[in-house]
Amino acid sequence: MTSTTAPAQRAYVNLDYAASTPMRPEALRAQEAYDASDIAGANPNSLHSLGRKANVELERARRDVARSLGRSVRANEIVFTGGGTEANLLALLGIAQGVRRRDRTRTRIIVSAIEHDSMLDNLPRLHELGFETTVLKPSRTGIVEPHVLADAIDTDVALVSIMIANNETGVVQPIDELARVAHGAGALMHTDAIQGYLHIPVDVERLGVDALSLAGHKVGAPVGVGALYLRARTPFSPLGFGGGQESGRRPGTQDLRAIVALAAVARELSGKVAAHRERIRSLADRLYERLCSHPHIQATMGDWSSVDRLPGIVSIMVSGHESEELILKLDAAGFEVSAASACSSGSLDASHVLLAMGIPRDLALGSLRISFDDRVDPADLDTFARVLLDIVE
CATH class of the missing domain: 3.90.1150.10 (Aspartate Aminotransferase, domain 1)
Known part of the structure; x- marks a missing residue:
């Protein structure tokens, strides 16, 4: 009689955390607590008791994520999304169209050549919507220099979007200086903070931005959950309709299980x-x-x-x-x-x-x-x- 021994499982060392990270214990515990609670699967937009109870948890998570972006951030300035790509899309197309509705002369968008594909691949969509785009080149060190933006910007610009730190090189951008240039020309400023969130200090007041994107899976929260910070009174046109969730800015029932896990990581890592x-x-x-x-x-x-x-x-x-x-x-x-x-x-x-x-x-x-x-x-x-x-x- 012969016996077989299963081959030893191969050990890997994951050094690709910039792509996605393993779930943190805090996120796992938050999901386990949600699964064991009576609101598991309840719709936080329903009027019945379980729905209201789920909504309490949703708004608590919204406050926790808001606090992780600075003391001045209010909970209603956080829009939960299905990830960082969606947050970037909402910011790029939603703010551009919102600004143009307010001022028809602002028909140009400025981004950098080092943005993530979730931004650059949507530039043709902007062109279809009647916008012009300007793509700024970085320096040899990978920095988008403020004087380059100053030379390119004018009063026809609706939105400037420069990522807070590049996802390939890791180079951090001078967002506060870039935001001052953008605002000096009357444009709004968005930053893709997906790679930098909870890895470097991110305070929207200090940065001076009007909008900011983040994603859970870059910090040990689940894949498929993210958020867009949208400063109060920032012009914004929703990209979809049907349900009125997230104050009408992003339709669809929220994934509360993933959201509470993201909030748990935000609480754990912020300090x-x-x-x-x-x-x-x-x-x-x-x-x-x-x-x-x-x-x-x-x-x-x-x-x-x-x-x-x-x-x-x-x-x-x-x-x-x-x-x-x-x-x-x-x-x-x-x-x-x-x-x-x-x-x-x-x-x-x-x-x-x-x-x-x-x-x-x-x-x-x-x-x-x-x-x-x-x-x-x-x-x-x-x-x-x-x-x-x-x-x-």
């Missing part, structure tokens, strides 16, 4: 952003220093030590190698990383972000993004560095 940022940045700096000491490896933004960056993204290029080759070899060694944006990882072309920064295509094709948060094991980063350097050799 820890600064401490986490310092620790994670030191680990990233150490990894940059070790990897960039190799003559074939360089940081995408050049001198990584002089650029304000998200703490948990290490963005490099390996000359003489292609991203796909490196990713597969690292995967075989048990390390999961990505090449530029995960949302476009099926494309064989170079990253639009790196090309916009002026990086040659052949070099951009060898890009890698290593990303992690406060849950990373420093020993795993050390092992990863050794494995990658061995592969490059």
